[in-house]
Amino acid sequence: MPDEKNRAIAAAILPLVGGAQNFTSVAHCMTRLRLRLRDPSLVREEELKALPAVLGVVEDGTYQIVLGPGTVARVTPEFEALVARAPRTAEDLAERGAAIKAARSARNSTPFKFFLRRIANIFVPLIPALIGCGIIAGLNGVLTNLGLLPAVVPALAVMASGFMSLIAVFVGYNTAKEFGGTPVLGGAVAAIIVFPGVANFEAFGQKLAPGQGGVLGALGAAVLAVYVEKGCRRWVPEAVDVLVTPTLTVLVSGLVTLFGLMFVAGEVSTAIGDFANWLLAGGGAAAGFVLGGLFLPLVMLGLHQALIPIHTTLIxxxxxxxxxxxxxxxxxxxxxxxxxxxxxxxxxxxxxxxxxxxxxxxxxxxxxxxxxxxxxxxxxxxxxxxxxxxxxxxxxxxxxxxxxxxxxxxxxxxxxxxxxxxxxxxxxxxxxxxxxxxxxxxxxxxxxxxxxxxxxxxxxxxxxxxxxxxxxxxxxxxxxxxxxxxxxxxxxxx
Structure with missing residues (x-):
């Protein structure tokens, strides 16, 4: 193949002129490949001349490798491609990595990915508490299994479970803050989901359970509260805004949450858990192979942020x-x-x-x-x-x-x-x-x-x-x- 032949010529020349970092420019004329060298002493001229494709070398301001008409025009692009693909030092790699990261950030500026970044902004601040409580839960499990420190175990259980029992409130607070509403109103509406009194209500013919809908319900309730609040700000007179807007925000959003959103979010949350369990119980190694192999590309595309609410729901x-x-x-x-x-x-x-x-x-x-x-x-x-x-x-x-x-x-x-x-x-x-x-x-x-x-x-x-x-x-x-x-x-x- 002609392309392979020209690529092989370029690959043979490159190390003999000191490598890709030994020149600052590449050009060609009718017969010669012209390189502007950083250090001419790195060129192995005798070995270069010994290559069958090289007809001679000339030093005249630039280092010129005579390849002949036609050949030089085909070898030069292959030579440039080799140079472009070959970062040599950590600095080169860092520059290329920064360029890739910048390009990825530019591609991520889509409405969908902007929405995912907002979701991440809601949940990422909660991670330190999740980690701390998670480690305490693990320590509690170890002590329980070993039968050690029985007086301490109940206290650890309370510490590990307290945050998770109220995580919906924190999600609601962060959601309202991220979407431009009053954070405490988002937290107040989300608190309805975890309040024990919701067990007295029915939706779609079923009794509600405290915590039903979880973080997904809290997120939806808080987003709804933000839109209700913004709507109120547009038409409620300033003189009564401090009384009317918070009241209507909690009232409207709370009713929708109790008589619809909790049930729907609960069904979605249950479906997520069931699907995850089914995927690994049925797919096993194949499912794990696909998930493990695709996660780095998901990170590159910014789509991994969509998994944060799913992780939190499963937890x-x-x-x-x-x-x-x-x-x-x-x-x-x-x-x-x-x-x-x-x-x-x-x-x-x-x-x-x-x-x-x-x-x-x-x-x-x-x-x-x-x-x-x-x-x-x-x-x-x-x-x-x-x-x-x-x-x-x-x-x-x-x-x-x-x-x-x-x-x-x-x-x-x-x-x-x-x-x-x-x-x-x-x-x-x-x-x-x-x-x-x-x-x-x-x-x-x-x-x-x-x-x-x-x-x-x-x-x-x-x-x-x-x-x-x-x-x-x-x-x-x-x-x-x-x-x-x-x-x-x-x-x-x-």
Missing amino acids: QQQGFTILLPILAMAGAGQVGAAAAVYVRLPHNTSIRTTIRSALPAGLLGVGEPLIYGVSLPLGRPFITACVGGAFGGGFVGLFSMLGDTVGSTAIGPSGWALFPLLDGSMGLGATVAVYGGGLLVGYVAGFLATYWFGFTEEMLAELNTLQPVRGRTQPQDVRGPEGLPPVRDGAGRG
Whole structure:
């Protein structure tokens, strides 16, 4: 194939002129590839001249490689493409990652994604309380199972359950605040949902239960309260606004909540819980594989925010969310991929330094430094990280299908930070073992997928070169892959 031939010529020339970071411009004339070099001493001229496609070299202001008419016009685009695909240092990766993140932010400026960001703004402030109460609940479970400190266990149970019993009020407060209403009115309407007296009411021929509809009902009630309040502000005279507007807001929104919204939201919440349980009980490894593999792309698209109310609903219904431990496997795949990049690029000190600094955070479930600093700018390692997450998710999903459900009592952290929040259907020991096994599978699968499929030969030839450290270049040569000649690369950015 002509394209493959021209691509091979470009790939052979690139390391012999010092790598992609050794020149500031690429151009061509009728017969010559013209490079403006940073450090001409890095060019291995004799080896370059020995290439069959190179007819000669000329130094005249620029470094000119004679390829001949026709050939140079076809090789130059392939050469430029290799350069464009090959970030060399951590700084290059950071720049590319920042560009990708900015582009993603621009794409996320849609009405739907703006709505999802609003939903996130409602629930994210609640995460610290969810984590704190979740850890206390886990500690309470351990003490109960071990029969220790019986006098303390009831107190821990109260601490762990108090916030969850009133979470609807906090959701209502944050919802009204986010949508431009009076926060306390949103909280007041949402409080109706958790008030024990709702058991005296019927809707659609059924008795209501305190908490029915949960956070979804609270969110809907508070949004309704905001619109009622804004409507009142437009026509209620200022002289009586302080009396009439709050009263009508709570009255109208409260009646709709009691005689319709609680029932509807309760049905939706029950359906979410039933679907999640059915998905993992029936789909098992396949469902976990898909969920674990798609979570990093969902994060990239900003769609992961839609899962926050679902996690919260499951926690409120069942005491834990069975989705988060599976989705957390995406971070395990990312860690495994980063480790493989580290191993595959033994001479790229810049990228390896970035990985060493970001890896501890990745192990604790904070994956963005690795995503935007390493795998996503490199391209292929991001895909292989998703593969690792898929295998980890499949492992956890398989045990869910077998009856050993793994859940998290709070949303927020993942990786090793999720261990204190784990809960499940088969006891703490089995739950921790399954989750830990999933992490291990994600690490190994992400590592192997990236090691074997994360790099092309051209990427390795360009990336696996000596990099400047603190403004200096390491003095030894390294041998490239597949027996390529030694590559010296030290004139780039320090």
